[in-house]
Amino acid sequence: MRKVVRGFYAIAEAVRLSRPNVIAAYPITPQTEIVENLAEMYANGELGDAEYVTAESEFGAASMVLGASAAGARAFTATSSQGLLLMTEVLYNAAGMRLPIVLVVANRSVSAPLSIWNDIQDSISVRDAGIIQLYVESNQEAHDMLPLAFKVAENRDVLLPFMICVDGFKLTHAYEPVDLLDQETVDKFLPPYEPAVKLDVNSPVAMGCYAPPPYYMEFRVAMECAMERASRVMLEEFERWYELTGRNWGGHVVAENCEDAEVVVVAMGSVVALVREVVNRMREGGKKVGLLKIRTYRPFPSEDVRKALENAGKVIVIERALSIGAEPPVTADVKSAIFGLDAEVYPVVMGLGGRDIPRELVEKVIDDVMEGKVKPEKRFEGLNEFEEVIP
Numbered sequence: 001m002r003k004v005v006r007g008f009y010a011i012a013e014a015v016r017l018s019r020p021n022v023i024a025a026y027p028i029t030p031q032t033e034i035v036e037n038l039a040e041m042y043a044n045g046e047l048g049d050a051e052y053v054t055a056e057s058e059f060g061a062a063s064m065v066l067g068a069s070a071a072g073a074r075a076f077t078a079t080s081s082q083g084l085l086l087m088t089e090v091l092y093n094a095a096g097m098r099l100p101i102v103l104v105v106a107n108r109s110v111s112a113p114l115s116i117w118n119d120i121q122d123s124i125s126v127r128d129a130g131i132i133q134l135y136v137e138s139n140q141e142a143h144d145m146l147p148l149a150f151k152v153a154e155n156r157d158v159l160l161p162f163m164i165c166v167d168g169f170k171l172t173h174a175y176e177p178v179d180l181l182d183q184e185t186v187d188k189f190l191p192p193y194e195p196a197v198k199l200d201v202n203s204p205v206a207m208g209c210y211a212p213p214p215y216y217m218e219f220r221v222a223m224e225c226a227m228e229r230a231s232r233v234m235l236e237e238f239e240r241w242y243e244l245t246g247r248n249w250g251g252h253v254v255a256e257n258c259e260d261a262e263v264v265v266v267a268m269g270s271v272v273a274l275v276r277e278v279v280n281r282m283r284e285g286g287k288k289v290g291l292l293k294i295r296t297y298r299p300f301p302s303e304d305v306r307k308a309l310e311n312a313g314k315v316i317v318i319e320r321a322l323s324i325g326a327e328p329p330v331t332a333d334v335k336s337a338i339f340g341l342d343a344e345v346y347p348v349v350m351g352l353g354g355r356d357i358p359r360e361l362v363e364k365v366i367d368d369v370m371e372g373k374v375k376p377e378k379r380f381e382g383l384n385e386f387e388e389v390i391p
Helices: 007-017 032-043 058-070 081-096 139-153 183-189 213-245 271-284 302-309 329-337 359-370
Strands: 002-006 022-025 051-054 075-079 102-107 132-135 162-167 175-179 253-256 263-267 289-294 296-298 314-319 344-349
Touching (some): 007 032, 007 175, 058 075, 075 081, 081 213, 132 139, 139 162, 139 175, 139 183, 183 213, 213 296, 253 302, 263 302, 263 359, 271 289, 271 359, 289 302, 302 329, 314 359, 329 344
Parallel strands (some): 022 051, 022 075, 102 162, 132 162, 314 344
Antiparallel strands (some): 132 296, 253 289
């Protein structure tokens, strides 16, 4: 059923249809209305036997879903920005304990200075935790990815937390027409959760135990292997989703007009739609430009990225986060993936703290690279002129 709804509702409705057993949450802008919608569904008896718990903090919410998952429940939470950072200790534990928690991050800048607006610094900051990360372009994509996230995370070959990253305000607060799923379709795709192992007084097990040097490394390598298997499992589930719903999301990356492109722009999240519009307009004007949308950031789809960029002479990476003192994060992964290819990589940082990214700015960035006006090195676009003052 197609309805015009806000991103909050599209996400919450997909969570409901996935039949979670436990939802624990703490409100934080711009994520709040996701869990508010779920709280209303709970109050109206629309969440079945699920338990909804309002936590005292994001650390508490993460701890609750960790405990619930360890006890065999299908568990969900959502957060943003400082809230995600407060969850970090628990999320590292959840990944190491191989608990298939699903969480939505409504991406927001991190402090300081304080900002409630959108970039992706929060989720990027936990990229090495052992959590699957997927960045969506639209609310339709976010809606569809929720059942897929539970299905992949709970697969016995994976058993890792799954994070769906949705641009705060840009998507969460936006009204879009969304083809809402129905319960029958989701039930066909996502069976009831059967944990591989759980805490049970009648069959005691230990989770997250102390691991001295002779044992610790094997646990971490096992997580690495599970993340590699997640790549295959996700592609299989993307295909099953297409067969069931007719909606083909195209795998880990979506390459558009890359075969003959002199310049390819790489982007993630809602900014992809803007870049696509600019690229298509420039192609109509005779310029050979392509677009590479990265959907799956962890596990990073190195082979797909390399294949998509094998003919590109110049690659622009739109960055909405920083790794201060080093290459921007997506650029580092792209460079690693295409190492040995004859391509120059241009990291372009823009849109931090929710700053607008005008179409004209994206077009200028592409033109500057095509015309050789800039060097292949990190630069900042859309930056106000300022004089740095060091006291």
